Amino acid sequence: MEALLTSAALVALAEMGDKTQLLAMLLATRFRKPVPIILGIFAATVANHFLAALVGHSIAGVLTQTWFRYAVAASFIAMAAWTLIPDTFDEDAPLKAPTKAGVFVTTLVAFFLVEMGDKTQVATVALGARFDSLIAVTMGTTLGMMVANVPAVLFGEALAKKVPMRALQVGAALLFLGLGLWMLADLQGWFG
Template identity: 40%
Template sequence: MALLKAFLFVLVAEMGDKTQLLAMACASKYKLKQVIAGVFAATLLLNALAVLVGTYLGSYIRFDYIQLAAAFLFIGFGLWSLKGEDEEEVEEGEACNIKNEDKFGPIITVGTTFFLAELGDKTQLMTLTFAAQAKAPILVLIGATLGMMVADTLGILGGTLISKYLPEKYIKLGAAFIFIVFGISTLYEVLPKAYLTISNQIIFYIILALLIYLIGFRRKK
């Protein structure tokens, strides 16, 4: 019962969540098996942590600082998505046989990004709650992991399908937009209202606009 409950609730909660769209965006940049491997590793670790915390340390862990780090990671990954490759960089990569070097790079990138983005999110907190209520942590872990993987696999397949019909530059722009918007929305959720003054927001958006211009557009010119 604990397995089925965790599976259904996490599946429903994850549908349309930011991490499902994150999986979709990653699938448009990396190979399908790399994204699935990264998402699975992060999902398993996330749910294991939630079960552990829910079972033993439920009332002592705060996720505010981790969510703040995830917000800046989203924005940074969005800016990185705008970064193009120079011809010299491509030639150097081919000369150094970069395929071998990048074998695990995308998996680590996807896994780390997904882990920080989902850490402290509602689906992990839901898993934590189930683990605290039920006396079957292994079943909760299996159910929650399956629920997240089903939802995120749908996002991954959607991203792979999109990449076949859209030019790469539009995919990069779309991925960058998703990451940056989620990063900004997370900042609004995490930061105290005292920091969300008009002047601070203006300064933040000016800096963000300059970074987007310098990384994504001026560099290409």
């Protein structure tokens, strides 16, 4: 349960103001079909984050040395800094739904590709390395993405005007920093 809840909270907060959230808003305003957009985001996230968690989980199983645990803790601290850098998205980039593919496939492909190398994908790799349950991490990170992106699809324009994105980014950064520092303290034996 800890893996699921931690993963969901970290990704939901890290996603605030992220380029994939901006993409969700853009898709919603361009296509005005929330159901296929939400389903496309869900499918892309499950696929992308399962692979990312699998990479993290596989690396953790092979590299059990202390230095690797320090590297995972450092990655969370680096994520804290990265979260403070606001993402931008080119709203003028062409996003026309191909006639045969439709809004779902357009969203699926665009979201999967934009998520590659994104901070939430990197966080998912780190979470996969940190926790033993690949499924719980994937479910948690997917839940976090949906918590952040479904409102962006449904209420994108109004939400962008009302929610202080900078405060959410700072909150996410503090959460990543806290997790990284907690892991370092645990490695030092400060918790007994």
